[in-house]
Amino acid sequence: xxxxxxxxxxxxxxxxxxxxxxxxxxxxxxxxxxxxxxxxxxxxxxxxxxxxxxxxxxxxxxxxxxxxxxxxxxxxxxxxxxxxxxxxxxxxxxxxxxxxxxxxxxxxxxxxxxxxxxxxxxxxxxxxxxxxxxxxxxxxxxxxxxxxxxxxxxxxxxxxxxxxxxxxxxxxxxxxxxxxxxxxxxxxxxxxxxxxxxxxxxxxxxxxxxxxxxxxxxxxxxxxxxxxxxxxxxxxxxxxxxxxxxxxxxxxxxxxxxxxxxxxxxxxxxxxxxxxxxxxxxxxxxxxxxxxxxxxxxxxxxxxxxxxxxxxxxxxxxxxxxxxxxxxxxxxxxxxxxxxxxxxxxxxxxxxxxxxxxxxxxxxxxxxxxxxxxxxxxxxxxxxxxxxxxxxxxxxxxxxxxxxxxxxxxxxxxxxxxxxxxxxxxxxxxxxxxxxxxxxxxxxxxxxxxxxxxxxxxxxxxxxxxxxxxxxxxxxxxxxxxxxxxxxxxxxxxxxxxxxxxxxxxxxxxxxxxxxxxxxxxxxxxxxxxxxxxxxxxxxxxxxxxxxxxxxxxxxxxxxxxxxxxxxxxxxxxxxxxxxxxxxxxxxxxxxxxxxxxxxxxxxxxxxxxxxxxxxxxxxxxxxxxxxxxxxxxxxxxxxxxxxxxxxxxxxxxxxxxxxxxxxxxxxxxxxxxxxxxxxxxxxxxxxxxxxxxxxxxxxxxxxxxxxxxxxxxxxxxxxxxxxxxxxxxxxxxxxxxxxxxxxxxxxxxxxxxxxxxxxxxxxxxxxxxxxxxxxxxxxxxxxxxxxxxxx
Amino acid sequence: xxxxxxxxxxxxxxxxxxxxxxxxxxxxxxxxxxxxxxxxxxxxxxxxxxxxxxxxxxxxxxxxxxxxxxxxxxxxxxxxxxxxxxxxxxxxxxxxxxxxxxxxxxxxxxxxxxxxxxxxxxxxxxxxxxxxxxxxxxxxxxxxxxxxxxxxxxxxxxxxxxxxxxxxxxxxxxxxxxxxxxxxxxxxxxxxxx
Numbered sequence: 007x008x009x010x011x012x013x014x015x016x017x018x019x020x021x022x023x024x025x026x027x028x029x030x031x032x033x034x035x036x037x038x039x040x041x042x043x044x045x046x047x048x049x050x051x052x053x054x055x056x057x058x059x060x061x062x063x064x065x066x067x068x069x070x071x072x073x074x075x076x077x078x079x080x081x082x083x084x085x086x087x088x089x090x091x092x093x094x095x096x097x098x099x100x101x102x103x104x105x106x107x108x109x110x111x112x113x114x115x116x117x118x119x120x121x122x123x124x125x126x127x128x129x130x131x132x133x134x135x136x137x138x139x140x141x142x143x144x145x146x147x148x149x150x151x152x153x154x155x156x157x158x159x160x161x162x163x164x165x166x167x168x169x170x171x172x173x174x175x176x177x178x179x180x181x182x183x184x185x186x187x188x189x190x191x192x193x194x195x196x197x198x199x200x201x202x203x204x205x206x207x208x209x210x211x212x213x214x215x216x217x218x219x220x221x222x223x224x225x226x227x228x229x230x231x232x233x234x235x236x237x238x239x240x241x242x243x244x245x246x247x248x249x250x251x252x253x254x255x256x257x258x259x260x261x262x263x264x265x266x267x268x269x270x271x272x273x274x275x276x277x278x279x280x281x282x283x284x285x286x287x288x289x290x291x292x293x294x295x296x297x298x299x300x301x302x303x304x305x306x307x308x309x310x311x312x313x314x315x316x317x318x319x320x321x322x323x324x325x326x327x328x329x330x331x332x333x334x335x336x337x338x339x340x341x342x343x344x345x346x347x348x349x350x351x352x353x354x355x356x357x358x359x360x361x362x363x364x365x366x367x368x369x370x371x372x373x374x375x376x377x378x379x380x381x382x383x384x385x386x387x388x389x390x391x392x393x394x395x396x397x398x399x400x401x402x403x404x405x406x407x408x409x410x411x412x413x414x415x416x417x418x419x420x421x422x423x424x425x426x427x428x429x430x431x432x433x434x435x436x437x438x439x440x441x442x443x444x445x446x447x448x449x450x451x452x453x454x455x456x457x458x459x460x461x462x463x464x465x466x467x468x469x470x471x472x473x474x475x476x477x478x479x480x481x482x483x484x485x486x487x488x489x490x491x492x493x494x495x496x497x498x499x500x501x502x503x504x505x506x507x508x509x510x511x512x513x514x515x516x517x518x519x520x521x522x523x524x525x526x527x528x529x530x531x532x533x534x535x536x537x538x539x540x541x542x543x544x545x546x547x548x549x550x551x552x553x554x555x556x557x558x559x560x561x562x563x564x565x566x567x568x569x570x571x572x573x574x575x576x577x578x579x580x581x582x583x584x585x586x587x588x589x590x591x592x593x594x595x596x597x598x599x600x601x602x603x604x605x606x607x608x609x610x611x612x613x614x615x616x617x618x619x620x621x622x623x624x625x626x627x628x629x630x631x632x633x634x635x636x637x638x639x640x641x642x643x644x645x646x647x648x649x650x651x652x653x654x655x656x657x658x659x660x661x662x663x664x665x666x667x668x669x670x671x672x673x674x675x676x677x678x679x680x681x682x683x684x685x686x687x688x689x690x691x692x693x694x695x696x697x698x699x700x701x702x703x704x705x706x707x708x709x710x711x712x713x714x715x716x717x718x719x720x721x722x723x724x725x726x727x728x729x730x731x732x733x734x735x736x737x738x739x740x741x742x743x744x745x746x747x748x749x750x751x752x753x754x755x756x757x758x759x760x761x762x763x764x765x766x767x768x769x770x771x772x773x774x775x776x777x778x779x780x781x782x783x784x785x786x787x788x789x790x791x792x793x794x795x796x797x798x
Numbered sequence: 799x800x801x802x803x804x805x806x807x808x809x810x811x812x813x814x815x816x817x818x819x820x821x822x823x824x825x826x827x828x829x830x831x832x833x834x835x836x837x838x839x840x841x842x843x844x845x846x847x848x849x850x851x852x853x854x855x856x857x858x859x860x861x862x863x864x865x866x867x868x869x870x871x872x873x874x875x876x877x878x879x880x881x882x883x884x885x886x887x888x889x890x891x892x893x894x895x896x897x898x899x900x901x902x903x904x905x906x907x908x909x910x911x912x913x914x915x916x917x918x919x920x921x922x923x924x925x926x927x928x929x930x931x932x933x934x935x936x937x938x939x940x941x942x943x944x945x946x947x948x949x950x951x952x953x954x955x956x957x958x959x960x961x962x963x964x965x966x967x968x969x970x971x972x973x974x975x976x977x978x979x980x981x982x983x984x985x986x987x988x989x990x991x992x
Contacts (some may be wrong), residue, residue: 712917712918713917
């Protein structure tokens with residue numbers, strides 16, 4: 007046994023370099039003879055490019071080249087691809103308009119790329135961009151989804167009504183029938199607010215081209231270097247894998263926004279092949295706001311049918327999802343298969359029907375952001391269930407308990423495609439109610455009232471699908487890639503180990519957690535283990551990190567490779583200790599012959615594998631280096647209960663979150679400290695969405711929340727001291743029995759916060775409020791309610 | 799963004815009008831104005847450098863005049879390009895009214911900014927534009943008083959630097975140029991300060 011195996015709260019080994027300023031981020035890297043790029047972006051949300059005159063810029067001092075969409079088109083460069091094909095209700099495929107990396111005929115959002123200026127210095131590139139004369143033919147912009155669907159201005163000429171697709175899932179007739187028999191129908195209209203991701207490190211890239219080998223290299227801030235190599239190489243630039251190396255070094259946060267293949271990656275790589283110089287580009291913070299793919303942005307109408315006792319009979323959902331100006335890499339899958347397939351939630355609703363329209367608008371593309379589809383789904387369900395409880399006069403706890411899937415019902419087949427493999431939400435819920443002292447709430451409410459404050463408590467119970475994804479299932483649903491993961495476990499001669507993983511660590515702590523898996527498996531301390539990731543020339547293959555998949559899918563790949571190593575090592579041990587392989591046992595880092603005192607240490611076997619003097623050479627090869635690809639059998643299904651308590655100041659509308667309890671089932675916990683940290687971070691983002699964050703474009707498509715003066719991020723003083731705990735049911739469909747924790751906080755928390763605020767405001771007659779529930783909005787809701795009540 | 803206001807100038811309307819006809823006065827009055835150039839009977843360009851603390855930015859604006867009703871008022875509209883910083887476009891209705899011994903200058907501005915200007919400066923434009931407006935009128939009133947004193951000296955000579963600079967439209971245009979220019983300038987300032 008080591009004290010660094012599964013279950014140990016090992017301190018994060020990567021923090022040493024991050025906290026001492028020794029991280030190696032893309033912008034820290036400088037290549038010999040490096041030049042610098044500036045991207046000229048459209049200031050208009052929608053305009054034709056009548057002319058782009060680069061002559062003055064090209065003549066400017068220090069400028070090496072100025073390239074435009076016309077140059078790219080002349081070189082036959084392709085458009086940025088979408089990774090998931092969705093079909094319309096009638097079976098026809100979604101419309102996929104072209105997405106040129108540099109705009110060719112039209113610009114479609116503020117920030118769309120118009121030209122790249124490559125110069126000796128960043129300032130020279132920027133000054134050069136000032137000299138480019140662009141003649142825009144300004145067109146009407148379409149910003150809101152209803153306006154876009156009504157026609158008018160078309161973002162893409164070949165997409166009528168700006169509708170990308172009109173998709174459905176579930177049993178429409180069955181739902182109609184359920185509603186016809188219902189005693190109560192509760193309906194709700196919700197907006198899931200558009201968010202700007204705000205990773206701490208802005209996007210950056212360095213491209214280079216080696217004229218001697220014809221090899222391209224791209225350093226980029228991505229969560230999935232192999233996916234970028236695949237998409238950019240095969241679809242955009244036609245560079246085969248063996249001539250394209252993608253390196254994602256330390257990456258300072260992604261939250262989904264660094265999954266996607268961005269235009270700048272393709273532009274820089276292509277341009278390096280033209281100017282034969284390495285090119286560096288680093289986004290400014292204002293570019294991050296304007297051009298990183300945004301998240302959420304749904305408008306939903308939903309109806310829940312109930313019988314007279316409050317049992318759910320059916321659910322009907324109609325959602326409009328904004329995909330922005332172009333289809334980003336996973337923009338089509340987020341509002342469909344990552345959203346509507348979770349609409350059963352934690353409940354036994356027997357029939358469900360959902361229809362989703364996705365809409366092009368003159369805004370930056372919208373794609374996955376921490377939770378991706380599942381926060382939108384959870385928010386909808388938990389707001390709707392609370393509204394049903396209120397309308398039917400049932401306690402929000404009771405209505406949930408009444409309809410919740412019970413532990414003995416797993417595996418549970420939902421009416422919307424997914425089969426939950428294991429879980430026990432009622433147990434998490436009970437624990438959360440106890441931890442939050444739910445029964446003592448009225449006392450606390452009375453105490454707050456004495457202080458002139460309105461106190462409220464809000465519940466959210468949720469389940470999500472992660473561990474993305476079983477390739478065959480994903481493929482059947484339209485994914486254009488496999489979603490397995492790979493690992494290589496290289497045991498060195500003296501017994502230290504390097505693990506190559508296809509996932510990517512950008513804050514999750516993989517270098518610690520994954521090393522703990524190896525420590526556990528081989529019985530060696532984690533100091534003997536190095537986790538290598540992010541370089542396509544080092545790591546055999548991988549699909550990257552998103553959808554809480556790294557441990558659930560990448561972990562078993564590591565485990566399987568470790569087991570292959572142990573199997574081979576046993577053969578070596580059997581040979582040297584002159585025993586039968588079936589008699590070799592391996593525990594605590596030692597190979598022993600059963601029933602004898604013969605033993606060899608892990609390092610002795612690895613040395614024998616590389617110095618094979620006494621070795622079963624006729625049976626096995628020298629070396630101790632194994633790889634494994636793991637494709638999961640099912641998604642994994644973390645879930646749990648979040649309870650939020652707030653105090654609202656009725657005079658100012660200011661909300662203080664005074665308590666937040668989360669009890670989550672994340673399966674087996676490898677590192678409890680990292681799990682708690684992930685939940686804390688997710689909760690902070692969920693609270694941010696609930697009370698602070700909201701992206702606003704004006705009617706002309708100008709981004710009004712484009713800096714920290716106008717876009718509010720959660721800060722420490724917006725958050726309480728969280729009470730978090732895990733309560734797990736083992737049995738997830740992977741050998742580690744892990745479920746994933748990266749997204750649970752952001753998925754479960756927003757409705758808990760909003761339900762708490764509505765509970766606080768309920769005595770004043772406030773029934774609805776939209777995120778973000780800013781002080782101004784809360785105050786306004788109170789005033790409107792006063793006016794309404796005075797009139798009645 | 800929309801902004802309106804009025805400013806009392808302690809000089810009779812004909813004096814104000816004369817001052818508005820004097821490019822030197824306008825150059826003095828518009829904060830950071832370096833150049834005014836007439837490109838046709840009804841169009842002009844201006845170059846303005848704005849400086850705040852350590853930040854300095856130069857931008858150019860093109861302006862068109864419509865509804866000229868000298869000496870009562872006009873509609874002026876323009877577009878300024880701030881390069882990578884974005885654009886500003888808009889218009890202003892300007893009126894001169896007699897007010898006792900003085901003149902009341904009334905203005906209504908509507909403007910639209912785009913790109914980084916909108917992203918970083920949109921919500922701050924109102925306050926900053928108002929501040930710059932008061933600076934302009936302060937300078938302008940001072941200049942009117944000065945030109946009043948030197949009226950008999952050589953008003954024509956002062957107009958020498960620019961061809962046709964003593965024509966009525968130029969003066970009117972310059973005010974509009976300032977309005978558009980001010981918007982661009984403050985946008986650029988916020989862009990650079992960020």
